[in-house]
Amino acid sequence: MAFSSNPLALSVPESAFESWLRDSGYLEIVDQRTSDLHRLSASATDAAEATTSTDSGGATVxxxxxxxxxxxxxxxxxxxxxxxxxxxxxxxxxxxxxxxxxxxxxxxxxxxxxxxxxxxxxxxxxxxxxxxxxxxxxxxxxxxxxSLYRLPLALVGLVLSLALWDAFKFCGNRWGLDRYPAIRQSLVRIAQCASAVILFFSNVQMALFCALGASxxxxxxxxxxxxxxxxxxxxxxxxxx
Incomplete structure (x- = not known):
């Protein structure tokens, strides 16, 4: 039995339909369609290769x-x-x-x-x-x-660096360093250099690199x-x- 064509039917190209799915946020459908099309293409290739092998008398793939x-x-x-x-x-x-x-x-x-x-x-x-x-x-x-658990020296260095900044904040509030911005800025630079030295010699960068690589x-x-x-x-x- 033959069916007559429906003049009201809408046919759009595959690329246009996929673009609409992406723009509409249906990315999961795009992902599923990509997997399905790849699987169908692989199945068709397998069938064509099997037919060719049979016609050639069982030739090796x-x-x-x-x-x-x-x-x-x-x-x-x-x-x-x-x-x-x-x-x-x-x-x-x-x-x-x-x-x-x-x-x-x-x-x-x-x-x-x-x-x-x-x-x-x-x-x-x-x-x-x-x-x-x-x-x-x-x-x-x-x-x-x-990583810090596996590198205890890095953990100690990180704790010392945090303690240094906590001590700097406590002393700054106690001595009123906000009234002396030049002195406060100089002490901040000294604390930054001290923290960098502590973190470098305690090998914190290795723990950070391992965590970044694994994650x-x-x-x-x-x-x-x-x-x-x-x-x-x-x-x-x-x-x-």
């Missing part, structure tokens, strides 16, 4: 076809080191509520998949860094505390593999962009 998915995944992985994950991050992303660590941040096993292309990886990283900015900041603090690796891995979840619906039914 070419080495280029075997290694192409591996090369594609390596290219996607390398693209993560070239993008700026903080490109769309702003101060307002740290002022909201912290997303749930279980359902929101971690999610289920089905909430993760390797990005199918560099564009999908970029989309996930930029959006997830905005959504889970407070979670990533908490992880950085946790890694920094663990950045976790952030990139999680943000690129975490599927985009639907954005929360604010009051009034408006969708957050």
């Amino acid at each position: 070419s080495g280029g076809y075997i290694f192409w998915p591996i090369v594609s995944n390596i290219g996607t992985l390398l693209s993560l080191f070239t993008l700026n994950p903080f490109a769309k991050l702003n101060a307002e992303d740290f002022s909201g509520e912290t997303p749930s660590w279980t359902c929101g941040f971690v999610g289920s096993f089905d909430s993760y998949s390797f990005p199918s292309s560099p564009s999908q990886a970029r989309l996930r990283v930029h959006e997830n860094v905005k959504r889970y900015a407070r979670n990533y900041a908490s992880l950085f603090v946790l890694f920094f505390v663990c 950045y690796a976790v952030m990139i891995s999680h943000a690129s593999c975490r599927k985009l979840a639907p954005a929360k619906q604010p009051a009034g039914g408006a969708r957050r962009r």
Whole structure:
């Protein structure tokens, strides 16, 4: 049975429809569509290759076809080191509520998949860094505390630096240094130099570097593999962009 065409039907190009989804804030649908299209393309390629192999009497699959998915995944992985994950991050992303660590941040096993292309990886990283900015900041603090625990000298140096500034504030209020701005400014410079020397010789920069490296690796891995979840619906039914 043949169906007649509907003159009222609306047909738009795929690129225009995806642009509308992005502008409307339906990024999770864009992410899912990208994964589905990649899976369908891979299935079609497998079917075509199987047909070619059958027609040729069971010939061996070419080495280029075997290694192409591996090369594609390596290219996607390398693209993560070239993008700026903080490109769309702003101060307002740290002022909201912290997303749930279980359902929101971690999610289920089905909430993760390797990005199918560099564009999908970029989309996930930029959006997830905005959504889970407070979670990533908490992880950085946790890694920094663990680094200080592993480097007790750095912990002692940090405590001494904080104690130095607390003593400076106490003495400034006691002696009324606000009335002598030149002397106060000179003492501030001396305290800054003393703090820098203490932090340097106590190896606090190594603890900071370890915390930054670990938190950045976790952030990139999680943000690129975490599927985009639907954005929360604010009051009034408006969708957050």
